[in-house]
Amino acid sequence: MPWIQIKLNATAENAEAIGDMLMEETGALSATFLDAQDTPVFEPMPGETRLWGDTDVIGLYDAEADMDFVLNMLKNSPLIAEDFAYKIEQLEDKDWEREWMVNFHPMRFGRRLWICPSWREAPEPNAVNVLLDPGLAFGTGTHPTTSLCLEWLDGQDLVGKTIIDFGCGSGILAIAALKLGAEKVIGIDIDPQAIQASRDNAERNGVSDKLALFLPQDQPTDVQADVVVANILAGPLRELSPVIKSLVKPGGKLAISGVLEIQAEDVSTYYSDELALDPVVARDEWCRISGYKA
Ligand SMILES: C[S@@+](CC[C@H](N)C(=O)[O-])C[C@H]1O[C@@H](n2cnc3c(N)ncnc32)[C@H](O)[C@@H]1O
Structure with missing residues (x-):
């Protein structure tokens, strides 16, 4: 199954809340966090999520998802500035973990x-x-x-x-x-x-x-x-x-x-x-x- 993802910039303070919102309110299948500045975080403990000052949040959806709906939810969220920057990309199907x-x-x-x-x-x-x-x-x-x-x-x-x-x-x-x-x-x-x-x-x-x-x-x-x-x-x-x-x-x-x-x-x-x-x-x-x- 192909996928579609949205990437938006956040901070260590609001990234987790945005990730939760993407999953709970917009139907994202997963939310991942990416260092926007390539700052190493060495060895989090098992189960621990450590975030960076400048963090990208990525929401993953199946290719059929209505991204206009997702964008609308984001624009109306108090967590995110109305003119927020984002990038939507189509992904091929791969075994990402491997x-x-x-x-x-x-x-x-x-x-x-x-x-x-x-x-x-x-x-x-x-x-x-x-x-x-x-x-x-x-x-x-x-x-x-x-x-x-x-x-x-x-x-x-x-x-x-x-x-x-x-x-x-x-x-x-x-x-x-x-x-x-x-x-x-x-x-x-x-x-x-x-x-x-x-x-x-x-x-x-x-x-x-x-x-x-x-x-x-x-x-x-x-x-x-x-x-x-x-x-x-x-x-x-x-x-x-x-x-x-x-x-x-x-x-x-x-x-x-x-x-x-x-x-x-x-x-x-x-x-x-x-x-x-x-x-x-x-x-x-x-x-x-x-x-x-x-
Ligand atoms: C950098 S990796 C090294 C793995 C492998 N020995 C190598 O050289 O590539 C460190 C490993 O140490 C484990 N580790 C970290 N703290 C530890 C501790 N206090 N006691 C035992 N293992 C620990 C981590 O779970 C991880 O698998």
């Missing part, structure tokens, strides 16, 4: 490791290939923080090691570690969709028996690993630093990412008391902090 798949290609990280979309052919069948479908979870390798972690993992000797992937998302780092020879990985994530995506991807790669997945409240206590990776954000990395450091065995290694380059010095201070830190590695505006626990 649209990003078109641009997801096999990518190499470090020397040995390839991340390949599960629906494409692996270009180097003899390489260490991770077949991935992130589903609705974060982690395809295209984000600099993921690529920094993948390259770091590729540079480690993981054979026979135990790994903890804190904030596992699609399971990309956990599965890469297993394919690089790790004996066992524990993946932890606050998002049940991430746990599901990690489980599906582990199965796809034939490593489910070596990957244990937990929501944080269920994670085993008193575990330690040879290698810990945590690609979350500066806030949780600061807050959870005592926990994350305690997960690293003496003699083990840690890599954290999800940190902006300008936050690196500050975040490092939360880890430098227990780990000998390597030089920070940056890519675009992001970076990786890694270290060794004596």
Whole structure:
């Protein structure tokens, strides 16, 4: 079925009310919010909607909808100025949630490791290939923080090691570690969709028996690993630093990412008391902090 959409500009204060109005009073099938200025909002919690100061609201209708009626309702709404700017567009029918798949290609990280979309052919069948479908979870390798972690993992000797992937998302780092020879990985994530995506991807790669997945409240206590990776954000990395450091065995290694380059010095201070830190590695505006626990 083709669709028709109307896009109008709003603010963080009135965007949600306009979205509700489009759905409740004008018959929109969905209302979505788009940053009008391309300002990044990093990782909302599951179920949380964070809006930008300058937000576009998009109402989606089926192609038969009477857009004159919709416009009339909008013009008479106290939420919207009478001379508001809008754009109406016809959309082709697509699987929108999966649209990003078109641009997801096999990518190499470090020397040995390839991340390949599960629906494409692996270009180097003899390489260490991770077949991935992130589903609705974060982690395809295209984000600099993921690529920094993948390259770091590729540079480690993981054979026979135990790994903890804190904030596992699609399971990309956990599965890469297993394919690089790790004996066992524990993946932890606050998002049940991430746990599901990690489980599906582990199965796809034939490593489910070596990957244990937990929501944080269920994670085993008193575990330690040879290698810990945590690609979350500066806030949780600061807050959870005592926990994350305690997960690293003496003699083990840690890599954290999800940190902006300008936050690196500050975040490092939360880890430098227990780990000998390597030089920070940056890519675009992001970076990786890694270290060794004596
Ligand atoms: C940036 S993604 C990283 C995904 C994947 N590991 C990668 O490197 O691409 C961060 C993941 O951490 C999870 N996360 C955020 N805060 C967390 C917390 N406090 N405990 C566990 N997981 C968390 C998010 O749900 C998300 O799946």
